[in-house]
Amino acid sequence: MTFTVKNTLALVLLSTASFATLAQTPLKGCAAKEANIQQQLDYAKAHNNSGRIAGLEKALSEVRANCTDASLQAQREDNVREKEQKVEERQQDLKEAQASGRSDKIEKRERKLQEALSELTEAKAALQR
Structure with missing residues:
Protein backbone atom coordinates (compact mmCIF):
# COMPACT_ATOMS: atom_id res chain seq x y z
CA MET A 1 0.00 0.00 0.00
CA THR A 2 1.40 3.35 -1.00
CA PHE A 3 0.97 6.24 1.39
CA THR A 4 0.26 9.56 -0.17
CA VAL A 5 0.58 12.86 1.57
CA LYS A 6 -3.20 12.92 1.89
CA ASN A 7 -3.30 9.46 3.53
CA THR A 8 -0.42 10.30 5.85
CA LEU A 9 -2.07 13.55 6.88
CA ALA A 10 -5.34 11.74 7.57
CA LEU A 11 -3.50 9.15 9.69
CA VAL A 12 -1.74 11.86 11.69
CA LEU A 13 -5.03 13.69 12.29
CA LEU A 14 -6.74 10.50 13.46
CA SER A 15 -3.87 9.70 15.82
CA THR A 16 -3.93 13.22 17.23
CA ALA A 17 -7.68 13.01 17.77
CA SER A 18 -7.27 9.70 19.58
CA PHE A 19 -4.61 11.12 21.91
CA ALA A 20 -6.76 14.20 22.57
CA THR A 21 -9.67 11.95 23.52
CA LEU A 22 -7.46 9.95 25.87
CA ALA A 23 -6.16 13.13 27.46
CA GLN A 24 -9.73 14.27 28.15
CA THR A 25 -10.72 11.02 29.85
CA PRO A 26 -11.16 11.85 33.53
CA LEU A 27 -8.94 10.00 35.94
CA LYS A 28 -10.49 7.64 38.46
CA GLY A 29 -9.44 5.89 41.63
CA CYS A 30 -5.88 6.21 42.84
CA ALA A 31 -4.78 7.99 39.66
CA ALA A 32 -7.32 10.75 40.33
CA LYS A 33 -6.28 10.95 43.97
CA GLU A 34 -2.62 11.20 43.00
CA ALA A 35 -3.36 13.86 40.37
CA ASN A 36 -5.36 15.88 42.89
CA ILE A 37 -2.52 15.82 45.42
CA GLN A 38 0.00 16.68 42.69
CA GLN A 39 -2.12 19.67 41.65
CA GLN A 40 -2.26 20.90 45.24
CA LEU A 41 1.49 20.35 45.58
CA ASP A 42 2.19 22.38 42.44
CA TYR A 43 0.03 25.20 43.82
CA ALA A 44 1.79 25.07 47.20
CA LYS A 45 5.19 25.20 45.49
CA ALA A 46 4.11 28.13 43.34
CA HIS A 47 3.13 29.98 46.51
CA ASN A 48 6.17 28.91 48.57
CA ASN A 49 4.05 27.25 51.27
CA SER A 50 6.73 25.03 52.80
CA GLY A 51 4.51 23.51 55.52
CA ARG A 52 1.89 22.50 52.99
CA ILE A 53 4.54 21.21 50.57
CA ALA A 54 5.94 18.81 53.18
CA GLY A 55 2.52 17.43 54.03
CA LEU A 56 1.49 17.03 50.41
CA GLU A 57 4.78 15.34 49.47
CA LYS A 58 4.20 12.85 52.28
CA ALA A 59 0.60 12.28 51.16
CA LEU A 60 1.70 11.80 47.56
CA SER A 61 4.35 9.31 48.62
CA GLU A 62 1.82 7.34 50.68
CA VAL A 63 -0.71 7.27 47.84
CA ARG A 64 1.92 6.03 45.42
CA ALA A 65 3.09 3.35 47.86
CA ASN A 66 -0.20 2.14 49.32
CA CYS A 67 -3.20 3.10 47.23
CA THR A 68 -4.99 0.47 45.20
CA ASP A 69 -8.22 1.09 43.37
CA ALA A 70 -9.84 -1.80 45.23
CA SER A 71 -8.87 -0.49 48.67
CA LEU A 72 -9.94 3.03 47.75
CA GLN A 73 -13.30 1.76 46.51
Whole structure:
Protein backbone atom coordinates (compact mmCIF):
# COMPACT_ATOMS: atom_id res chain seq x y z
CA MET A 1 0.00 0.00 0.00
CA THR A 2 1.40 3.35 -1.00
CA PHE A 3 0.97 6.24 1.39
CA THR A 4 0.26 9.56 -0.17
CA VAL A 5 0.58 12.86 1.57
CA LYS A 6 -3.20 12.92 1.89
CA ASN A 7 -3.30 9.46 3.53
CA THR A 8 -0.42 10.30 5.85
CA LEU A 9 -2.07 13.55 6.88
CA ALA A 10 -5.34 11.74 7.57
CA LEU A 11 -3.50 9.15 9.69
CA VAL A 12 -1.74 11.86 11.69
CA LEU A 13 -5.03 13.69 12.29
CA LEU A 14 -6.74 10.50 13.46
CA SER A 15 -3.87 9.70 15.82
CA THR A 16 -3.93 13.22 17.23
CA ALA A 17 -7.68 13.01 17.77
CA SER A 18 -7.27 9.70 19.58
CA PHE A 19 -4.61 11.12 21.91
CA ALA A 20 -6.76 14.20 22.57
CA THR A 21 -9.67 11.95 23.52
CA LEU A 22 -7.46 9.95 25.87
CA ALA A 23 -6.16 13.13 27.46
CA GLN A 24 -9.73 14.27 28.15
CA THR A 25 -10.72 11.02 29.85
CA PRO A 26 -11.16 11.85 33.53
CA LEU A 27 -8.94 10.00 35.94
CA LYS A 28 -10.49 7.64 38.46
CA GLY A 29 -9.44 5.89 41.63
CA CYS A 30 -5.88 6.21 42.84
CA ALA A 31 -4.78 7.99 39.66
CA ALA A 32 -7.32 10.75 40.33
CA LYS A 33 -6.28 10.95 43.97
CA GLU A 34 -2.62 11.20 43.00
CA ALA A 35 -3.36 13.86 40.37
CA ASN A 36 -5.36 15.88 42.89
CA ILE A 37 -2.52 15.82 45.42
CA GLN A 38 0.00 16.68 42.69
CA GLN A 39 -2.12 19.67 41.65
CA GLN A 40 -2.26 20.90 45.24
CA LEU A 41 1.49 20.35 45.58
CA ASP A 42 2.19 22.38 42.44
CA TYR A 43 0.03 25.20 43.82
CA ALA A 44 1.79 25.07 47.20
CA LYS A 45 5.19 25.20 45.49
CA ALA A 46 4.11 28.13 43.34
CA HIS A 47 3.13 29.98 46.51
CA ASN A 48 6.17 28.91 48.57
CA ASN A 49 4.05 27.25 51.27
CA SER A 50 6.73 25.03 52.80
CA GLY A 51 4.51 23.51 55.52
CA ARG A 52 1.89 22.50 52.99
CA ILE A 53 4.54 21.21 50.57
CA ALA A 54 5.94 18.81 53.18
CA GLY A 55 2.52 17.43 54.03
CA LEU A 56 1.49 17.03 50.41
CA GLU A 57 4.78 15.34 49.47
CA LYS A 58 4.20 12.85 52.28
CA ALA A 59 0.60 12.28 51.16
CA LEU A 60 1.70 11.80 47.56
CA SER A 61 4.35 9.31 48.62
CA GLU A 62 1.82 7.34 50.68
CA VAL A 63 -0.71 7.27 47.84
CA ARG A 64 1.92 6.03 45.42
CA ALA A 65 3.09 3.35 47.86
CA ASN A 66 -0.20 2.14 49.32
CA CYS A 67 -3.20 3.10 47.23
CA THR A 68 -4.99 0.47 45.20
CA ASP A 69 -8.22 1.09 43.37
CA ALA A 70 -9.84 -1.80 45.23
CA SER A 71 -8.87 -0.49 48.67
CA LEU A 72 -9.94 3.03 47.75
CA GLN A 73 -13.30 1.76 46.51
CA ALA A 74 -13.81 -0.25 49.70
CA GLN A 75 -12.99 2.84 51.77
CA ARG A 76 -15.50 4.90 49.83
CA GLU A 77 -18.17 2.21 50.18
CA ASP A 78 -17.59 2.14 53.95
CA ASN A 79 -17.96 5.90 54.01
CA VAL A 80 -21.29 5.67 52.17
CA ARG A 81 -22.56 3.10 54.68
CA GLU A 82 -21.53 5.36 57.57
CA LYS A 83 -23.29 8.33 55.98
CA GLU A 84 -26.43 6.25 55.39
CA GLN A 85 -26.45 5.25 59.05
CA LYS A 86 -26.03 8.88 60.05
CA VAL A 87 -29.02 9.85 57.88
CA GLU A 88 -31.12 7.17 59.55
CA GLU A 89 -30.11 8.48 62.98
CA ARG A 90 -30.95 12.05 61.97
CA GLN A 91 -34.34 10.93 60.63
CA GLN A 92 -35.08 9.26 63.96
CA ASP A 93 -33.97 12.40 65.84
CA LEU A 94 -36.31 14.47 63.69
CA LYS A 95 -39.25 12.14 64.39
CA GLU A 96 -38.60 12.47 68.12
CA ALA A 97 -38.43 16.26 67.85
CA GLN A 98 -41.66 16.33 65.86
CA ALA A 99 -43.30 14.21 68.54
CA SER A 100 -42.21 16.73 71.18
CA GLY A 101 -43.83 19.52 69.18
CA ARG A 102 -41.05 22.03 69.92
CA SER A 103 -40.42 24.04 66.77
CA ASP A 104 -36.87 25.01 67.80
CA LYS A 105 -35.89 21.35 68.15
CA ILE A 106 -37.64 20.43 64.90
CA GLU A 107 -35.77 23.12 62.96
CA LYS A 108 -32.45 22.06 64.44
CA ARG A 109 -33.08 18.39 63.61
CA GLU A 110 -34.21 19.25 60.07
CA ARG A 111 -31.00 21.22 59.55
CA LYS A 112 -28.90 18.32 60.86
CA LEU A 113 -30.77 15.90 58.59
CA GLN A 114 -30.09 18.11 55.57
CA GLU A 115 -26.39 18.21 56.47
CA ALA A 116 -26.32 14.41 56.76
CA LEU A 117 -28.10 14.06 53.40
CA SER A 118 -25.58 16.40 51.81
CA GLU A 119 -22.68 14.37 53.22
CA LEU A 120 -24.29 11.20 51.88
CA THR A 121 -24.63 12.72 48.43
CA GLU A 122 -20.94 13.70 48.47
CA ALA A 123 -19.93 10.21 49.61
CA LYS A 124 -21.95 8.61 46.82
CA ALA A 125 -20.39 10.96 44.27
CA ALA A 126 -16.94 9.92 45.50
CA LEU A 127 -17.77 6.33 44.51
CA GLN A 128 -17.70 7.46 40.90
CA ARG A 129 -14.25 9.08 41.14
